Amino acid sequence: MTRPAIYLDHNAASPLLPEARSALLAALDLVGNPSSVHGHGRALRNLIDTARGQVAALAGAERKQVVFTGSATEAITQAIVGGARSFAASAIVISAGEHAAVGKAAEATGLPVITISLLPDGCIDLDQLADVLADAEGNLLVALHWVNNETGVVQPMARINALVGPTRHTLFIDAVQALGKLPLDFAASAPDMMAISGHKIGAPAGIGALLVKAHADLVRLIPGGGQEQGRRGGTEAAALIAGFGAAAAAFAGHYESADVAALTARLEAALPGEAVIFGGARLGNVINFAVPGVKSATAMMALDLMGLSVSSGSACSSGKVGPSHVLAAMGVAPELAECALRVSLGWTSTAADVDAFVAGYQSILERQRARQGQAA
Incomplete structure (x- = not known):
């Protein structure tokens, strides 16, 4: 089987950066355990410490605030399940547009889950959130996404921070799609915890991180031998961590948001007139659209x-193509939602890629119209 020639699904996973590949392969040649005190162990520990600084720099965090995990899903689960326990939460607040990892973790706490609606433009209903915060009894754990993985809608984080930050409630942000594309500045911002992922920025899959403020340092999920300053047990995957660090250090040089946004605009301008684009204020690398009658x-x-290679939404449903809960929450009619396609661009994308997609999609439209004409 040959590999797909053109990859336009960067929101699912971005191709491995050459710097990340080099760091990964070099680390695989090292032997030992990062917790060992001998020279081999110290070499791996130094590698992890370097990567921690690189990831912290991209996330606007302090080095000590970075807790490496096996994935963003693990980081999300640690923040929500571990955070609910650590902060004695009375309920979990999520939005109707959250990634499944957030929703499943919220359910796993066994606590009441309060769901905030999405507006038709994909933004979280902040008036409803304000009411929930004001009426709450006890501490809420508020778990919201920064950038929606399906639509690319950017949530008004400054307003969310202003609502939740001054309260007694705990704020966790899923920043997986925001890392490297928006300034996170975790150390100076309101969230108590934030999840990020390696393979969204050209690192290998299987590595993520939870960013934690000092008062959230006791948030735990996996006990063990004291790794990650006692915050996440298990021998660190040094090679994957090295790849994450190298990708974090190199990503900005490969991903120019203005260039990627220009490619997205090129794609949008070439879509047929009947195309419906979902979401208001979107990140510049993704477009989720539908042409009525053309099922995804x-x-x-x-x-x-x-x-x-494109998708119809989240890549975390075992290869299934089904209705989008995000589009449903935005009020999109089911018959239109089942026609939605997500095209997400990244550091490997070119104008030729965009033009090839446009030509390919146009040929699909032409064949469908021809069939409809024959049927008539």
Whole structure:
């Protein structure tokens, strides 16, 4: 089987950066355990400490605030399940547009889950959030996303911070899609915890991090031998961590947001007039759209045969193509939502890639119109 020629699914995973590949391979040649006190162990420990600084720099965090995890899902679960226990939360607050990892972690706490609606533009209903915060009894753990993985909608983080920050409530932010694309400045911002992921910025899969403020330092999920300053047990995956660090240090040099946004604008301008684009204020690398009557499952299979890789939304559903809970929460009609495609660009994307997608999708439209004409 040949690899797809054109990859336009960076929100699912961004291709491995050459710097991350080099760091990963070099680290694989090292032997030992980072917790060992001999020279081999110290070499791995130094490698992890370097990567911690690189990730902290990209996230606007202090080095000591970075807790490496096996994935963003683990970081999210640690923040929500561990945070609910550590802060004695009375309930979990999420939005209707959260990634499944957030929703499942909220359910796993066994606490009441309060769901904040999405507005038609994809933004969280901040008036409803303000009411929930004001009426709450006890401490709430508020778990919200910064950038929606399906639509690219950027939540008004300054307003969320202003609402939750001055209260007694705990704020966790899923910043997986924001890392490297927006200034996080974790150390100086209101969130108590924040989750990030390696493979969204060209690091290998299987490595993420939870950023924690000092007062959240006791948030735990996996007990063990005291690794990560006692905040996450288990021998660190030094090679993956090295790849994450190298990607964090190199990502800005490969990913120029203005260039990627220009490619997205090129794609948007070439869409047919009947196309509906979902979401208001979006990150510049993603466009989620639908042409009525062109079902996403059919379009994705046809595009895949052309060597074009796109998606219909989240990549965390075991390869299933189903209705989007995000679009449903935005009030999109089911028959239109089932036609939605997500095209997400990144550091490997070119104008030729965009033009190939446009040509491929146009051929799908033409074949469908021809069939409809024959049926008439």
